[in-house]
Amino acid sequence: MVNYKDLGLVNTREMFAKAVHGGYAIPAFNFNNMEQLQAIIKAAADTKSPVILQVSKGARNYANPILLRYMAQGAVDYAKSLGWEHPQIVLHLDHGDSFELCKDCIDHGFSSVMIDGSHLPYEENVALTKKVVDYAHQYDVTVEGELGVLAGVEDEVSSDHHTYTDPEEVIDFVTRTGCDSLAISIGTSHGAYKFTPEQCTRDPKTGRLVPPPLAFDVLEGVEAKLPDFPIVLHGSSSVPQEYVDIINANGGKLPDAIGIPEEELRKAAKMDVCKINIDSDSRLAMTAAVRRVFNEKPAEFDPRKYLGPAREEMEKLYKHKIVAVLGSEGKAE
Numbered sequence: 001m002v003n004y005k006d007l008g009l010v011n012t013r014e015m016f017a018k019a020v021h022g023g024y025a026i027p028a029f030n031f032n033n034m035e036q037l038q039a040i041i042k043a044a045a046d047t048k049s050p051v052i053l054q055v056s057k058g059a060r061n062y063a064n065p066i067l068l069r070y071m072a073q074g075a076v077d078y079a080k081s082l083g084w085e086h087p088q089i090v091l092h093l094d095h096g097d098s099f100e101l102c103k104d105c106i107d108h109g110f111s112s113v114m115i116d117g118s119h120l121p122y123e124e125n126v127a128l129t130k131k132v133v134d135y136a137h138q139y140d141v142t143v144e145g146e147l148g149v150l151a152g153v154e155d156e157v158s159s160d161h162h163t164y165t166d167p168e169e170v171i172d173f174v175t176r177t178g179c180d181s182l183a184i185s186i187g188t189s190h191g192a193y194k195f196t197p198e199q200c201t202r203d204p205k206t207g208r209l210v211p212p213p214l215a216f217d218v219l220e221g222v223e224a225k226l227p228d229f230p231i232v233l234h235g236s237s238s239v240p241q242e243y244v245d246i247i248n249a250n251g252g253k254l255p256d257a258i259g260i261p262e263e264e265l266r267k268a269a270k271m272d273v274c275k276i277n278i279d280s281d282s283r284l285a286m287t288a289a290v291r292r293v294f295n296e297k298p299a300e301f302d303p304r305k306y307l308g309p310a311r312e313e314m315e316k317l318y319k320h321k322i323v324a325v326l327g328s329e330g331k332a333e
């Protein structure tokens with residue numbers, strides 16, 4: 001048993017309480033490898049932004065749960081070595097799918113977990129989430145639940161059908177489970193294809209897709225029922241078109257990749273959305289940088305010569321999100 005407090009990590013409680021009243025959101029960046037982790041910590045340390053390090057089940061399987069955990073635990077000392085005196089770093093399980101997985105993470109130093117029962121019948125989601133909360137709170141670990149189904153991976157019915165969160169359910173869910181934050185569905189989805197061309201219009205000048213707006217009325221409905229409760233947005237990558245262009249110009253193939261416009265994320269961050277999840281944008285930054293090196297310097301074979309530029313590009317991206325989109329700069333001074 002390793003408690004996160006002994007590792008210098010923090011849970012989400014205090015940072016969400018500040019963010020909900022402060023009109024900004026905390027970035028939750030997924031990582032699978034050293035370069036992503038370095039870039040996240042460097043960006044957070046340089047901007048003094050609280051940050052949530054997110055680990056998915058897939059990341060644990062890819063990097064090995066033990067190695068991944070030790071990497072994240074090293075993040076606090078790394079942050080201090082960069083001159084960030086009091087780092088506010090959360091180690092969070094993303095999309096936990098069972099009590100056992102959440103318990104394993106809590107027992108090994110995670111300060112926050114998500115239990116994603118959004119695909120289950122309502123009563124089963126309540127029971128599973130409550131079971132995780134009851135365990136987690138014994139160790140002061142915070143828990144994110146989810147109500148409503150994101151399009152795409154979470155939605156087995158069809159990829160263009162969203163099951164938005166029902167604001168009528170949120171009070172019951174939050175009171176009965178005791179969860180500390182709630183992920184809701186307002187039209188975001190995972191990955192680099194958040195909307196089909198059929199759901200979009202096309203800008204006649206640029207030829208690019210223009211996505212439909214998020215369902216802010218659903219978010220407002222949730223806020224009316226649960227004022228000041230920390231809300232989480234998954235699937236919030238913007239899919240920067242400059243990365244898509246670099247990838248496509250260097251041998252890649254991402255036709256009509258599209259994300260959530262950053263103005264919409266800014267707007268959500270000013271409301272009760274306290275945590276914004278970003279993974280795909282980092283993957284795109286990394287892929288764009290690596291593809292460019294491969295294309296421009298075909299003789300290069302030292303991984304540091306392409307993973308180094310990839311790391312720099314991700315750091316730039318994370319800083320941009322913190323400073324210009326989520327507004328969390330300086331909130332962990």
Ligand SMILES: O=C(CO)COP(=O)(O)O
Pocket residue numbers: 030094095189190191192233234235236237238277278279280281
């Ligand atoms: O929600 C996410 C992780 O849980 C990431 O979403 P994106 O695919 O939009 O980056």
Ligand SMILES: O=C[C@H](O)COP(=O)(O)O
Pocket residue numbers: 030056057058059094095190279280
């Ligand atoms: O929720 C999705 C996150 O982007 C993690 O993705 P992953 O399961 O491929 O690691």
Ligand SMILES: [Zn+2]
Pocket residue numbers: 116117118119146150154
């Ligand atoms: Zn979910």
Ligand SMILES: [Zn+2]
Pocket residue numbers: 095190234235277
């Ligand atoms: Zn997610």
